[in-house]
Amino acid sequence: MCLAIPGEIIEITGGDPLTRMARVSFGGVVREASLAYVPEAKPGDYVLVHAGFALQTIDEEEARRTLELIAQLGGAEEEGAP
Amino acid sequence: MKHLDEYRDSGRARALAAEIARAMTRPWRIMEICGGQTHAILRFGIGELLPPGLELVHGPGCPVCVTPLELIDRAIELAQTSGVVLASFGDMLRVPGSKTDLLAARARGAQVAMVYSPLEAVRLAVQKQDRQIVFFAVGFETTVPGVALAVREARQLGLRNFSILSAHVLVPPALRAILGSPQSRIQGVLAAGHVCTVEGYEDYEPIAAEFGVPVVVTGFEPVDLLQGILLCVRQLEQGRAEVENQYARAVRREGNREAKALVREMFEPVDRKWRGIGVIPSSGLALRPAWREFDAEARFALSTGAVEEPSECISGLVLQGAKKPYECAAFATRCTPERPLGAPMVSSEGACAAYYRYGRHHA
16 A cells, blocks of 8 residues: 555646646556645656655655665676566 | 666666675574565565575555454444445455455445545545545555645535545554564564655664664665665674665655645544554554544544454464464465455455465465
């Protein structure tokens, strides 16, 4: 139930901060989500969506750092399906 | 999909698994809290990648599983009440109460609507002004902000036909109860990423210190889980017990300030009974008095008695990581997803359902 999926904000609709909504694309599947809890989010940002609410904006810099740390272990060059 | 595929990459997963093996000098036992993590571990076969001395035990992070029978019975009672529609996440519909489940009750005429978001339940209340809409608010810290906003919206819209039956539960008090149990065998903890997305991880710092157990905030994809395990193993090997954040792309130390502020304004901690575990002090959330008009337990006269668990179900031990699902005599025989004895066999986050679905019928 704590499932939350990252998706890209395509378009923002709705007025005041607590009713701000967005169309969010999850790999091409577009759904509506509330942006009430991510007031700074803008189109092109990735947000983590749970039960119709964006809970956080994905921090691109932190994402890059995490993958870099793993790359330093070696062996990460063999890309492929799980 | 960006921010998903990178964390399902087999090369990265193997590199992390090899590093875990290199880091380990002795066996360790680590609990992942969230049922979503349990399912990912089984679905992606993470156990097979790990060195033999590393045991993963599964935690209580399945809100559907820990919702007490009494509350499910009350939800069914509401759905059977004339003029009431019970709105619920789909996950809850097949979870057995003491006599029946919501889906079976619906087949016999009870009014049950499945919703994806609490906001849909508010929309339902707008559409059906002649009905009372009760949202069955089940979930951990992750789900509460959405419910808070739904209740707030209901007040803004002046809706007198919307309320919630709160079954909300909190992770830190449950983690304390599990680590504080004399039977606890847990040496390290992977904290649930999305719970911490909302609440942050400051609350885990005193827990790590008090119980001497490293806590690593961890995501849900295979690479996240393996990196979380690696960070935890390194702490264990070095004799450290700190809170670390593997899931930094989605979790800040302070969590989501806006969400926390609204949740604290509207909800207060209450003692809550956890199915199979018992009452844990201050482990649930209920609406504060200023919002009580939206509390279904205040609006409707509901049964209050306690109900006994089916004696054969060992879900309490499974939810505390004390037993694996296949150690239950009823597993996959008298208890299956089609005919469950307990909630962990039904829920998409339940450990028993994960072991059943991915064919782990033995060690």
